[in-house]
Every structure is written in structure tokens, then in C-alpha cells.
Amino acid sequence: MENTVDQNGLDEAIIVALGCNLSGAYTSREALLEAALEAFSSEGLAVVARSSWWTSAAWPDPAGPAYLNGVAVVQTSLDPAGTLAALHRIEARFGRARGELNASRTLDLDLIAHGRRVISDVVMAPHPRAHERLFVMGPLAEIAPDWRHPVSGETAAYLATAASIGRDARP
Template identity: 45%
Template sequence: MSHAPRTFIALGSNLPYRGVAGAALLAQAVAALKQAGLAPRALSGIWETAAQPPSDQPAYFNACAELDCGTDTPQQLYAALRAIEVRFGRERRERWGARTLDLDILAMGAEAGTFDEITLPHPRLQDRAFVLFPLAEIAPEWRHPRLGKTVADLLRELPPGQPAVRIGAFSGSP
């Protein structure tokens, strides 16, 4: 059994890349995580959500994964995730803009603070249906290190107006 801290990431996409979009693109992203040595311990289902904050962007496809990151630091994991995003055509032009692939670190164990460009836990995870619904599938008992609340607690407190629909599971999930 691994003693690495429980590490959770969010996966999201609302633009196609090389003719692949939605759930199929997220499945390719999971394969890229495995190739990078970031084996998922658990995967949520795939959820379809509106852009947050609300905009005229296409719907997003979202999921969460628990990764086995071994002894990676937050900075090392961030660099690995950014490299995968770039492989999928990710361009960072505007905050909250449409994207081919978004891989965000949600939490790494009980880490709380700022690590170069990363703040852990993710500063807005408790406000986002597109994070909490998939995270609740794989870790409903996970406790936010700063707020002391479980994912189930955070879901109950979620601000209204963020519809999320589970559209299915990853094929070949761990």
C-alpha cells in the first residue's frame, strides 16, 4: 500500500483537439496521465456542465481523478500536468476561457498553502459543482484541509445555479 498523500486533480474540456472532443478527449487525457507515470487510483464518472462563470462557451466535460504521484512535490505535479495540457493544444490566453484540456490540482494530502504558482487546496474547489460532483464519486469522505468539511458537506453548501449531469463512466476505469 502506498503512503503517498491522496492527490486529486480535476479534468475539464470544452474544445475539441485533433477531431476528438468531450468524453473521448478526457479518456485520452487519462491515458496521457498513465504514460506520464501518474497512474489514477480512482476515476469519477464524466459530467457535463455549463461554463463557470456563466458565458456563451460550449458545455464542459469534467471528471476527477485520484492520482498516485509517489513523492512528487506540488511543483513537479503542476509541471507534469502543464506538459500534458500543452500536448493537447492548451493555450492560456484568458482566465476562464474555453480550452482543449484543463488539469487542475485540487489537493495533495493535507498540504495547505502556496507553492510557487499553485495554491493548495485549490482555492475555489468548494464553490464549483463541476469539481464537487465528480470528486464526491471517488472521495466523499475527503476533508478539505482548510475548511475541515467533507466533500459531502461542501456539496450540501454548494451555491445554486450550477447544473451538472453525469453522462457516463470512463471505459476501462481503474
């Protein structure tokens, strides 16, 4: 697995954001996220590059436990809906219970982009708010600084500097 993405493959990049602020049954948040990355292959998602783990205060309420976040670029034959379903199955395996918006969680997997597709039906791609979040754009810029947002055309490197949410995020 590479630590960066071949710039020629960015138009087809399938980007997944990972995050958690609870470690669940694992010894640490990092151990949980590493195990989640390992589980990707069982769902047909081959990790081709991944960022380091970034930490940031809980959002929108910084009184909650801090988050650990990262980004992975994957390859899959799954369509966007199939990719999202696979991510939800992995979340469930790691104890994710969907309920209250922005609640603490053991695992959050977001489909950030599925190639250059712009989709707004069952799946939203690109993720409608990822470009605003340093804890997503920072890790993405680390591994694919020249990736371009399918709608705005801005690079991950630029979006990381312009992000307004999670400005405290750091590797």
C-alpha cells in the same frame, strides 16, 4: 483502477480535476478526457480512481460551449510543484493555450489537493476555489465522499451540496 477511493488513503490523496469544452483533434470531449487520463502515466501519475464525466454550462459565461468535467485520484512520487508541472505538460500536449481567463479550452487540469498539504507559494493547494464548484466537488464526492478539505475540514459530499458555482452540473 477503482471507481472509489479506499477511505483509509484519503489523507494522502492527490486529486486532479479534468475539464474541457472543446474537443480539439478528438471526436468528442469525452474522447479527449479519456485520452488525457491515459497520458497521466507517461508523467508519473498513476490513476487509482476516477469519476464519471459531468456536464455543465460554461462558467462564468453560459453562452460558451458546455463543459465536461471529472476528477481523478492519482498516486505519484512527485512533489506538488512537480505534479503541477506534469499536469501543465499534459495540457500542452492536448493543445491547451493559456491566455484569456475562463476562455474555452481543450483541456484544463487542476491540482485540487496534494494530500493534506496547505501550500500557497508556487503551487496553491488545496485549490483556492474548488470547494465552491459543483463540477469539481460532485465528481469528487462520487469517488471519495469522505475526503476532507485540508482547510475547512468539510467532506466532499457536504461541499458538493454547498457548492455555489456550476449548480447545473450533472453526471
